[in-house]
Amino acid sequence: MPRDIVIDPVxxxxxxxxxxLHLDDLGNVTQAMFHVTQFRGFEKFCEGRPLAEMPSLxxxxxxxxxxxxxxxxxxxxxxxxxxxxxxxxxxxRRVLNLGQIIQSHALSFFHLSSPDFLFGxxxxxxxxxxxxxxxxxxxxxxxGIRLRQIGQTIIELLAGKRIHPAWTVPGGVSEPLSAEKxxxxxxxxxxxxxxxxxxxxxFKKELYRFAEEVRVFGNFPTMFMGLVxxxxxxxxxxxxxxxxxxxxxxxxxRFPPVRYREIIGEAVEPHSYMKFPYYRPAGYPxxxxxxxxxxxxxxxxxxGTPLADQELAEFRQIQRGAVLSSFHYHYARLIExxxxxxxxxxxxxxxxxxxxxxxxxxxxxxxEGVGVSEAPRGTLIHHYTIDRDGLVTWGNLIIATGHNNLxxxxxxxxxxxxxxxxNKLEEGMLNRVEALIRCYDPCxxxxxxxxxxxPLTVQLVGPDGKVLDELRR
Amino acid sequence: xxxxxxxxxxxxxxxxxxRGDDGAGPAAAERLEALLPADRVVVWSCHQLVPExxxxxxxxxxxxxxxxxxxxxxxxxxxxxxxxxxxxxxxTQTHGFDPGHLLGCAQYLFGRAPxxxxxxxxxxxxxxxxxxxxxxxxxMDELVARVRQFVEGLLSAPGARA
Numbered sequence: 324m325p326r327d328i329v330i331d332p333v334x335x336x337x338x339x340x341x342x343x344l345h346l347d348d349l350g351n352v353t354q355a356m357f358h359v360t361q362f363r364g365f366e367k368f369c370e371g372r373p374l375a376e377m378p379s380l381x382x383x384x385x386x387x388x389x390x391x392x393x394x395x396x397x398x399x400x401x402x403x404x405x406x407x408x409x410x411x412x413x414x415x416r417r418v419l420n421l422g423q424i425i426q427s428h429a430l431s432f433f434h435l436s437s438p439d440f441l442f443g444x445x446x447x448x449x450x451x452x453x454x455x456x457x458x459x460x461x462x463x464x465x466x467g468i469r470l471r472q473i474g475q476t477i478i479e480l481l482a483g484k485r486i487h488p489a490w491t492v493p494g495g496v497s498e499p500l501s502a503e504k505x506x507x508x509x510x511x512x513x514x515x516x517x518x519x520x521x522x523x524x525x526f527k528k529e530l531y532r533f534a535e536e537v538r539v540f541g542n543f544p545t546m547f548m549g550l551v552x553x554x555x556x557x558x559x560x561x562x563x564x565x566x567x568x569x570x571x572x573x574x575x576x577r578f579p580p581v582r583y584r585e586i587i588g589e590a591v592e593p594h595s596y597m598k599f600p601y602y603r604p605a606g607y608p609x610x611x612x613x614x615x616x617x618x619x620x621x622x623x624x625x626x627g628t629p630l631a632d633q634e635l636a637e638f639r640q641i642q643r644g645a646v647l648s649s650f651h652y653h654y655a656r657l658i659e660x661x662x663x664x665x666x667x668x669x670x671x672x673x674x675x676x677x678x679x680x681x682x683x684x685x686x687x688x689x690x691e692g693v694g695v696s697e698a699p700r701g702t703l704i705h706h707y708t709i710d711r712d713g714l715v716t717w718g719n720l721i722i723a724t725g726h727n728n729l730x731x732x733x734x735x736x737x738x739x740x741x742x743x744x745x746n747k748l749e750e751g752m753l754n755r756v757e758a759l760i761r762c763y764d765p766c767x768x769x770x771x772x773x774x775x776x777x778p779l780t781v782q783l784v785g786p787d788g789k790v791l792d793e794l795r796r
Numbered sequence: 797x798x799x800x801x802x803x804x805x806x807x808x809x810x811x812x813x814x815r816g817d818d819g820a821g822p823a824a825a826e827r828l829e830a831l832l833p834a835d836r837v838v839v840w841s842c843h844q845l846v847p848e849x850x851x852x853x854x855x856x857x858x859x860x861x862x863x864x865x866x867x868x869x870x871x872x873x874x875x876x877x878x879x880x881x882x883x884x885x886x887x888t889q890t891h892g893f894d895p896g897h898l899l900g901c902a903q904y905l906f907g908r909a910p911x912x913x914x915x916x917x918x919x920x921x922x923x924x925x926x927x928x929x930x931x932x933x934x935x936m937d938e939l940v941a942r943v944r945q946f947v948e949g950l951l952s953a954p955g956a957r958a
Contacts, residue, residue, distance in 0.1 A: 457904050458882050472848050
């Protein structure tokens, strides 16, 4: 008798979602769906707003990564003004974006996923959460808190506040950086570097314990997409789109982000409010690709900072071609934290960083603008059109998490088929399904930030609606 | 209760100011900031409690939390002691990360949980809106006055940092 398993809500992610697993008569998983059950509507209600409001308005999309939206929106507005922002403003935006990546990656790795690493996928759920980490692994908890604090403090020092800052504006940033604030940021970086290095060391040693998860957690051939700079190095603020295939071969290079619609299509499925972007030349759904830390490390030629490049070289020993297992998003996230700290240090060392020339002013000069940057979870695209009065007439956002939608759905199926026995549910089975989703660190809008045990009920329901089995936690 | 460390008294008003009465804590904190000596009292107005607050909490002389309560009669102001908690089984999400958990973090990670109290005001309208219900709006003056009186008592207690 065919049955369904529903995981609702999915825990320790940002946002609201549900997973449905369809079983056959023998209790084998035959189909899996990751549903995003929340509806936001930002693209619609920005219509009619003045372009100058867009960065602040779009930052409200998310409480975890407002900075990412702020930056992509500001870049789209730069295009509408048709200005080249001052070099110092660009450097400051870069630091802000990297601060965001540090705090967001720390949240994902330490607060949301480290309980799985420390207590095991089958560990007691009463301990397998952030409070368990605090009680039993205080040094790791302290490191996570400190690293996130460093990222947040960088954002606060630059932009005035940690959440929903409005410092990045069309044409640049609203205020220059003071020497005092620069020094305060520099002072924290050594601590951050120590934490990043020792966490990488620890995590690499732990990976052997998760060999089976590495094997089946979203481990399949896809393409990967991310920004690289003109030399092919890792890039988070600007540059070109690069897409490589599962063998690591570049299939699209130096592609101008402004032309994203030539290569990215967006499909819609009835079971989810989140769209399904795909690589247009390959069609849907064959055009599956992944973005985010794993993708960025797969597409770039090098990081461009000394310690991160050493780690990247070791990371690439995992397999020939692209690193395919989504479990390695965690590993890639740590390398990016290391990179971000090194890169911020380099940028703050620039003699022009304290310049007060940080904003180009202009009236709207173009009717269409695209802004693309790398958010912690992947490539973020903001695209607006305006009328002659500078009022927004249309907006399109492709959120980092959306690019991974096809891969998350496919990964859920892979993990469920390996671990879930529909005849007898166990908590550890379902935690693995959720853990697969956590690899991607999806940000489904930050409406809920689950760090512990959310109420979770999983039911096996027969076609007649009768509950055949139930698991609660 | 007296101040037990060299740090400042920390006031943390928390809640969602876009959910009606839930914003009472941050609003009260913002008003208190102008009423208390800045060199001895640090005031935070925030959306929710998070683990990153644990270190400054551990270093505070005392902590005063201000929150809206869904389980008290509307407008009723209550004060109770808050103690460290490390029972993860009762956390459901970060929105459920309460003063006890924050104090527990401070105790476990930074070696000290200061004495703490929670002031709450019963709310009646937590719908998506800015501003308070008439009952809570009327209670705000009293809430601010009681927290102020309490903190001034802490600051003047024997042994408090001058």
